Amino acid sequence: MLLANYHIHSDYCDGKNTLEEMVVAGITAGLTSLGLSSHLPLPFTNDWTMKEEYIDQYLNDVKNLKEKYASIIELYCGIEIDFFIDRQDISDLAKKIIPRLDYTIMSIHTLGNTKGDDVSYIDESQHDFEQGIEKYYQGDTQAYIKEYYQGIAKMVTMFEPDILGHLDLIKKYNQNNYFFNEKDSWYQETVKRCLDVIATTKTKIEINTGANMRTPGVGRYPSDWMIPEMKKRNIPITIGGDSHSVTGIVYEYEEAEIYLEKCGYHEYWMLNKGRWEAQPLGV
Ligand SMILES: [Zn+2]
Ligand SMILES: [Zn+2]
Incomplete structure (x- = not known):
């Protein structure tokens, strides 16, 4: 049984429940190590991240919950941090916050220009994603996807976050191969x-x-x-629900564990008393 979840949102950002409700859901589900990871505010207007004025309160709330539930569950303070392809960097705010966190998750959610307020997203809607590819890549999906994965590689080498969030988020609106075919060799080679x-x-x-x-x-x-392919390269894994509500706290965990074992993974990584440790799968 998988015992952790390091990707948890709350009503500080676009989640539906409070931090404490998410913690209680984790305890009820039998988890022993939980990472709270609301979206860091972005340097442009949006409606899905935390507001900058609430960061201290967020960090403080997590600290209080850690103490309150210390005898039952290990809680860790994280934040989901954005890397921007056009800037080839994370925000100044992110760099300031990282030393205050127990762990980091980094992800890419945007495409194109992030300097103004008219930003296109990968995961907002199929229409928005398509418009972004049209606007910034003249409709060349392949060009964008190659830049996306180069961005992921750059982000990981520059900052070595503890966790890389949703590696292939760009497939979110690719039902029926609307944008690309994952079986195409250019895609597989890029990944x-x-x-x-x-x-x-x-x-x-x-x-x-x-x-x-x-x-x-x-x-x-x-x-x-x-x-x-990850296993072949001995890339370590963690588990995260990207949970935006209490009902998503261990969503499809069993299926994931069975599949990982089938692929030859025997362990996943968990924070245990503040240190990353390998935990066996399937027990
Ligand atoms: Zn995300
Ligand atoms: Zn997330």
């Missing part, structure tokens, strides 16, 4: 080159089980065919 780079770092790839809950049919991140 493999990215994995080669990740394998040279200490970053763990998150097995993100929450995708199907929010977008039925999308599967898990990363896609099933990528797991043996």
Whole structure:
């Protein structure tokens, strides 16, 4: 049984429940190590991240919950941090906050120009994603996807986050191969080159089980065919629900564990008394 979840949102950002409700859901589900990871405020207007004025309160709330539930569960303070392809960097705020966190998750959610307020997102809607590719890449999906994976590789080598969030988020609106075909060799080669780079770092790839809950049919991140490729490169993994409500706290955990074992993974990584440790799968 998987005992952790390091990707948990709350009503500080776009989650539905309070931090404490998420913690209680984790305890009820039998988890022993939980990481809270609301979205860090972004340097442009949006409606899905924490507000900058609430950061101290967020950090303080997590600290209080850690103390309150110390005898029952280990809690860790994280934040989901964005890397921006156009800037090839994370925000100044992110750099300031990282020393105050127990662990970091880094992800890419945007495409194109992030200097103004008219930002396109990968995961907002199929229309928005398509408009972004049109606007910034003249409709050349392949060009964008290659830049996306180069961005992931750059982010991981520059910052070595503890966890890489949803590796292939770009497939979120790719039902019926709307944008690209994962079986195409250019796509597979692009992903493999990215994995080669990740394998040279200490970053763990998150097995993100929450995708199907929010977008039925999308599967898990990363896609099933990528797991043996990760294993071949000995890339360590963590588990995360990308949980935006209490009902998503261990969403499709069992299925994920069975599949990981089938691919030859025997362990996943967990924070245990503040240190990352390998834990056996399937027990
Ligand atoms: Zn995310
Ligand atoms: Zn998330």
